[in-house]
Amino acid sequence: MPRETILNAVRAALAGDRVPPLAPIAAGAADALDGAALAVRFTHEARAVGTIVHEVGSRAAAVDTLVAILDAAAPAPRVVAWPTALARELATAAVARIAGADLRLVERATPADAIAQADLGITEADFLVAESGTLVLRARGRARTVSLLPPTHVAVVGRERLVADLGAALARVRAMADRDSCLTLITGPSRTADIEKKLVVGVHGPCTLHVVLLERVEA
Amino acid sequence: MAAIATRDFRARAAAAAGDTALHRKLDAASLRFLDKRARVFAALPDADARRDRARAVKAHAIATLDTLLPELERRFTANGGIVHWARDGAAACAIVLDIAARAGVRLVVKGKSMVSEEIGLNACLEAAGIEAVETDLGEYIVQLAGEPPSHIITPAIHLSQDDVAALFTARLGEPLHSTAEALTAAARRLLRAKFRAAGMGVTGVNFASAESGTLVVVENEGNGRMALTLPRVHVALMGIEKLVARDEDFAPMLELLPRSATGQTLTSYVSLVTGPRRNDEIDGPEAVHLVLLDNGRTRLLADPIMREALYCLRCGACLNACPVYRRIGGHAYGYAYSGPIGAVIAPALLGIERVPDLPFASTLCGACRDVCPVRIDIPRLLLAWRARIAAAVPRAWGERLLVRGWRWIAWSPRLYRALTPIVRAGSALVARIPALARLAPPLAAWRRGRELPRAAPRSFHERWRDRRHGTDPDAP
Ligand code: SF4
Numbered sequence: 102m103p104r105e106t107i108l109n110a111v112r113a114a115l116a117g118d119r120v121p122p123l124a125p126i127a128a129g130a131a132d133a134l135d136g137a138a139l140a141v142r143f144t145h146e147a148r149a150v151g152t153i154v155h156e157v158g159s160r161a162a163a164v165d166t167l168v169a170i171l172d173a174a175a176p177a178p179r180v181v182a183w184p185t186a187l188a189r190e191l192a193t194a195a196v197a198r199i200a201g202a203d204l205r206l207v208e209r210a211t212p213a214d215a216i217a218q219a220d221l222g223i224t225e226a227d228f229l230v231a232e233s234g235t236l237v238l239r240a241r242g243r244a245r246t247v248s249l250l251p252p253t254h255v256a257v258v259g260r261e262r263l264v265a266d267l268g269a270a271l272a273r274v275r276a277m278a279d280r281d282s283c284l285t286l287i288t289g290p291s292r293t294a295d296i297e298k299k300l301v302v303g304v305h306g307p308c309t310l311h312v313v314l315l316e317r318v319e320a
Numbered sequence: 321m322a323a324i325a326t327r328d329f330r331a332r333a334a335a336a337a338g339d340t341a342l343h344r345k346l347d348a349a350s351l352r353f354l355d356k357r358a359r360v361f362a363a364l365p366d367a368d369a370r371r372d373r374a375r376a377v378k379a380h381a382i383a384t385l386d387t388l389l390p391e392l393e394r395r396f397t398a399n400g401g402i403v404h405w406a407r408d409g410a411a412a413c414a415i416v417l418d419i420a421a422r423a424g425v426r427l428v429v430k431g432k433s434m435v436s437e438e439i440g441l442n443a444c445l446e447a448a449g450i451e452a453v454e455t456d457l458g459e460y461i462v463q464l465a466g467e468p469p470s471h472i473i474t475p476a477i478h479l480s481q482d483d484v485a486a487l488f489t490a491r492l493g494e495p496l497h498s499t500a501e502a503l504t505a506a507a508r509r510l511l512r513a514k515f516r517a518a519g520m521g522v523t524g525v526n527f528a529s530a531e532s533g534t535l536v537v538v539e540n541e542g543n544g545r546m547a548l549t550l551p552r553v554h555v556a557l558m559g560i561e562k563l564v565a566r567d568e569d570f571a572p573m574l575e576l577l578p579r580s581a582t583g584q585t586l587t588s589y590v591s592l593v594t595g596p597r598r599n600d601e602i603d604g605p606e607a608v609h610l611v612l613l614d615n616g617r618t619r620l621l622a623d624p625i626m627r628e629a630l631y632c633l634r635c636g637a638c639l640n641a642c643p644v645y646r647r648i649g650g651h652a653y654g655y656a657y658s659g660p661i662g663a664v665i666a667p668a669l670l671g672i673e674r675v676p677d678l679p680f681a682s683t684l685c686g687a688c689r690d691v692c693p694v695r696i697d698i699p700r701l702l703l704a705w706r707a708r709i710a711a712a713v714p715r716a717w718g719e720r721l722l723v724r725g726w727r728w729i730a731w732s733p734r735l736y737r738a739l740t741p742i743v744r745a746g747s748a749l750v751a752r753i754p755a756l757a758r759l760a761p762p763l764a765a766w767r768r769g770r771e772l773p774r775a776a777p778r779s780f781h782e783r784w785r786d787r788r789h790g791t792d793p794d795a796p
Contacts, residue, residue: 114622268571286590291542295458306542
């Protein structure tokens with residue numbers, strides 16, 4: 102059995118080794134920052150990698166921002182969105198204001214082609230990592246392809262989802278009872294530098310990434 | 321993968337060393353990487369302490385692999401994934417073929433995976449009539465060119481934009497594109513169709529945690545996400561050394577890998593995969609297979625000197641930093657892993673009989689050790705390989721004689737002092753009449769590709785003595 106052969110070789114190689122336990126990973130200095138400072142840091146880091154961050158004060162302002170993004174994306178835009186509370190509410194309100202716009206809430210298995218044909222995908226970030234300008238997206242009840250296949254991805258999220266660093270975000274995820282099959286971290290649009298080191302965005306994933314960051318989500 | 325050609329190193333390296341166009345391309349890319357790397361590390365607080373911590377995480381994981389591997393298997397299986405064990409490359413390929421056959425797969429889309437290059441998976445799939453398409457842009461380019469990748473991170477580093485445009489025209493019938501944007505857009509369009517039609521996605525694994533059975537896949541383009549999301553079967557290929565003990569170890573590793581590799585704070589995408597799609601999830605693969613590959617890694621593990629080579633994150637920084645790599649490129653090494661780390665692991669994975677030259681392709685300048693995020697002491701490992709190879713593989717008689725003679729002289733201060741003026745006079749003569757160096761055969765061979773240094777006019781001992789008497793004429 103290859104399994105036993107490999108494990109026996111590993112055991113033989115390590116025989117007699119004594120290994121001191123590994124120290125726990127200490128929290129980073131950024132942990133001390135408050136909500137407003139985290140938002141400043143997140144916005145700075147996210148913009149540095151080409152994410153377009155819109156800081157808005159209210160839900161009404163968030164809808165206005167979404168309408169502007171949709172208008173700029175395409176005439177009569179086709180929109181796919183997560184059915185999570187905030188994404189559903191904002192997407193529905195914004196699409197209602199644009200003539201000919203079409204919204205599909207992805208609540209069950211949907212052919213990838215249908216999602217790929219959308220002009221824009223709207224998701225809701227579960228966490229934002231301030232230190233690296235990163236979105237953390239879960240998979241349960243949320244189609245992974247919405248943040249991957251359309252050329253533009255918009256994530257809506259409230260400030261209370263900000264955490265200091267990656268370690269803190271992953272610790273929150275670990276604390277959840279159920280594991281999703283996949284957790285996705287997104288830091289900027291899809292990019293490559295494989296041809297003569299020239300930066301090109303939009304290789305396989307979205308060319309454009311927006312984050313609509315709400316000061317307060319509670320009505 | 322092209323056939324392993326580590327034995328042809330000297331001929332390939334000599335050819336590449338004269339290729340100035342190649343040098344320009346390598347310098348342009350690798351020096352940019354190095355520069356960006358230096359800047360992000362300068363901006364990272366406690367960078368040195370973080371490197372120590374990352375090394376400790378890997379050292380701990382490697383030293384406890386005997387418990388971590390079964391734990392990973394147990395966890396990943398409990399998550400609904402399927403674990404396979406492969407003793408060598410052929411076994412790993414057979415496993416993937418079997419999975420493909422059972423699932424009726426005709427087309428495989430591939431995310432970037434060095435293990436796949438190591439085991440030659442594409443050739444294997446194609447021999448079985450299964451189309452395998454590389455989808456990382458750089459890998460796609462070298463696959464179209466029929467070449468192996470020449471860099472761990474930037475596979476097409478040796479090709480210019482014009483080369484790529486010509487390739488797309490010749491192989492894909494594309495019009496001759498004149499920008500990197502247009503070439504990228506063409507690849508996006510062509511590969512979208514492949515992603516849609518593929519029954520299986522194959523990816524590598526950058527880290528895996530035993531604690532939860534989570535696999536981490538790091539990338540920038542989104543092709544990795546496509547490969548592990550769209551096809552109904554996902555196969556992850558992983559060397560057994562990629563394990564870490566705990567989920568909390570991911571953050572310190574993810575902090576350093578992109579910074580070292582490309583100078584990014586974090587790559588555009590990081591996927592943390594625990595298994596197949598759950599009942600209440602909308603998309604993702606129905607089956608996820610994890611192939612654990614040994615292929616010589618347990619030999620490295622059993623070798624107390626070489627073991628630290630297993631800490632490698634495959635960031636490619638040591639390639640960029642290496643003055644030898646920047647003159648000969650990755651293809652000269654004749655193996656999936658090139659550059660300084662390639663020269664360390666190739667003899668272990670392939671056996672020193674097949675890799676007689678790679679550990680000698682280094683100036684031992686230490687630039688690789690200085691940039692390595694987990695501080696692998698590559699020069700020390702290269703020296704150890706040299707000693708082993710010298711003991712096992714007979715060297716040319718001239719070289720043996722020279723080294724023996726040198727040892728004899730160096731062990732006797734009196735002899736050394738007596739011979740010094742003679743060597744000095746000889747060196748001065750050769751400097752004046754270079755043709756003389758061609759007369760002595762061992763010297764002539766050595767001089768191909770090297771400048772004969774001129775002996776200093778006065779020895780260190782002489783200068784030291786004069787200095788103490790305040791009479792050193794060379795003193796500043
Ligand atoms: S040896 Fe170090 S620098 Fe080289 S690829 Fe591995 S981790 Fe990176």
